[in-house]
Amino acid sequence: MPPTIASPSTSLASTNAAWQQRSRRHVWHPCTQSIRLEAVPPLPIARGEGVWLFDAEGRRYMDATSSWWVNLFGHAHPALNAALKDQLDRFSHVMLAGCTHAPAVELAERLSALTGHALGYCFYASDGASAVEIALKMSFHAWRNAGRDRKRRFVALRQGYHGETLGALHVSDVPVFRDAYAPLLANAHLVPSPDARRARPGEDAAAVAQRAADELDALLAAQHDTIAAVIVEPLVQCATGMAMHDPGYLRRVRASCDRHGVHLIADEIAVGCGRTGSFFACEQAGIWPDFLCLSKGISGGYLPLALVMTRDAIHDAFVDDDVARSFLHSHSYTGNALACRAALATLDLFDSEDALQRNRGRAQRLLTRLQDGLDGQVGQDIAHLRQRGMITAFDVRDPGARFAERFHMAARAQGLLMRPIGNTVYLMPPYAIGDDEIDQLVDGTLVTLKATMATRSNEGARDVALA
Numbered sequence: 001m002p003p004t005i006a007s008p009s010t011s012l013a014s015t016n017a018a019w020q021q022r023s024r025r026h027v028w029h030p031c032t033q034s035i036r037l038e039a040v041p042p043l044p045i046a047r048g049e050g051v052w053l054f055d056a057e058g059r060r061y062m063d064a065t066s067s068w069w070v071n072l073f074g075h076a077h078p079a080l081n082a083a084l085k086d087q088l089d090r091f092s093h094v095m096l097a098g099c100t101h102a103p104a105v106e107l108a109e110r111l112s113a114l115t116g117h118a119l120g121y122c123f124y125a126s127d128g129a130s131a132v133e134i135a136l137k138m139s140f141h142a143w144r145n146a147g148r149d150r151k152r153r154f155v156a157l158r159q160g161y162h163g164e165t166l167g168a169l170h171v172s173d174v175p176v177f178r179d180a181y182a183p184l185l186a187n188a189h190l191v192p193s194p195d196a197r198r199a200r201p202g203e204d205a206a207a208v209a210q211r212a213a214d215e216l217d218a219l220l221a222a223q224h225d226t227i228a229a230v231i232v233e234p235l236v237q238c239a240t241g242m243a244m245h246d247p248g249y250l251r252r253v254r255a256s257c258d259r260h261g262v263h264l265i266a267d268e269i270a271v272g273c274g275r276t277g278s279f280f281a282c283e284q285a286g287i288w289p290d291f292l293c294l295s296k297g298i299s300g301g302y303l304p305l306a307l308v309m310t311r312d313a314i315h316d317a318f319v320d321d322d323v324a325r326s327f328l329h330s331h332s333y334t335g336n337a338l339a340c341r342a343a344l345a346t347l348d349l350f351d352s353e354d355a356l357q358r359n360r361g362r363a364q365r366l367l368t369r370l371q372d373g374l375d376g377q378v379g380q381d382i383a384h385l386r387q388r389g390m391i392t393a394f395d396v397r398d399p400g401a402r403f404a405e406r407f408h409m410a411a412r413a414q415g416l417l418m419r420p421i422g423n424t425v426y427l428m429p430p431y432a433i434g435d436d437e438i439d440q441l442v443d444g445t446l447v448t449l450k451a452t453m454a455t456r457s458n459e460g461a462r463d464v465a466l467a
Contacts, residue, residue, distance in 0.1 A: 048075025071301030074432030129163025277389030
């Protein structure tokens with residue numbers, strides 16, 4: 001569905017072009033080649049409602065990527081808005097060192113209960129990368145407190161992504177983010193991804209997972225004395241192109257870590273909060289890690305919030321009179337009351353809207369419509385149509401130069417906000433999407449794909465993932 005245009009009520013100074021010019025002059029945009037801002041100007045957003053975003057001139061665009069995977073229940077949700085307004089009338093923030101408050105306490109309690117209290121403690125942070133940094137530090141420090149300070153290396157998956165601070169990049173394997181900073185990074189052990197697309201002839205996803213798990217187990221058997229933890233993105237490696245794997249992989253990794261005395265860190269920053277079909281992705285494998293990182297959707301897409309959940313035994317390893325054995329990591333906005341209150345209201349919506357059950361029907365409709373629309377193309381121009389929960393993706397063969405950029409601009413013309421990753425097109429809409437909107441999303445995606453492939457060219461600079 002093409003963008004609809006509201007009655008113009010903005011002044012010339014607040015048109016799209018004016019905001020784009022001002023933004024290019026003073027805002028350094030993330031995950032963006034600055035030299036491309038003229039060809040792909042940033043879209044000025046003035047307001048949001050449900051799954052829709054509206055630009056400065058009143059055109060609407062479906063938020064098909066949930067604003068970088070953070071928005072769960074739509075923009076300007078009345079219940080979330082009301083909770084934040086109520087908290088604003090109480091207080092917005094107080095330091096969590098030496099103080100505590102109801103939103104932080106209640107959120108930690110409710111999240112622990114969702115794990116059956118397997119993970120008893122929450123350490124609050126500000127964003128996903130900082131949560132990963134915390135988990136890495138906690139793992140090393142816990143082993144150090146146990147007298148095993150040789151356990152200081154980490155194991156990460158090929159194609160994995162855990163953030164862009166130096167510690168998080170240390171365990172990431174996406175060259176476009178990592179390579180420039182490689183001289184600053186320690187070397188993690190990299191093991192094969194269980195990505196189902198790696199299947200050999202005659203193999204299924206479970207067989208790929210078994211092969212990858214076997215290689216990890218062999219590494220741990222040989223070098224567990226120096227390895228602190230294994231870090232994984234459960235079920236979907238998002239930033240590398242929505243690489244999906246069989247849940248059996250997680251069970252085998254958990255067993256290997258137990259067998260060889262190594263911590264397991266689950267980075268659920270992108271895949272948690274229902275994205276994969278269960279609240280925690282690890283639930284689908286029937287396991288719990290030693291550390292679980294959450295961010296993005298936990299606040300419903302309203303405010304920056306991250307946390308690391310961990311086991312009681314790991315917390316207790318830091319309870320000591322010796323300050324050097326304490327975990328003194330901190331952020332100024334740790335446990336921000338507004339963000340925690342948004343997270344509590346988000347958890348309420350999971351219950352009141354029976355979101356996980358409802359999402360199953362919506363995900364099936366989206367996949368069925370997309371399968372029908374791509375009929376005849378899968379196996380030719382399109383490969384690996386796949387879905388896990390509310391994440392649906394497919395890969396484009398021979399996409400031509402700057403495919404992600406061309407697709408992004410063509411999608412705007414259809415009233416969709418989409419940013420492919422390399423040659424992978426993915427759909428990750430907010431849970432507020434309705435049946436009619438699913439149809440609009442699929443129809444617009446198909447038209448966008450056709451228009452993008454019609455302009456295919458192998459000339460120009462190499463393609464860059466937009467995400």
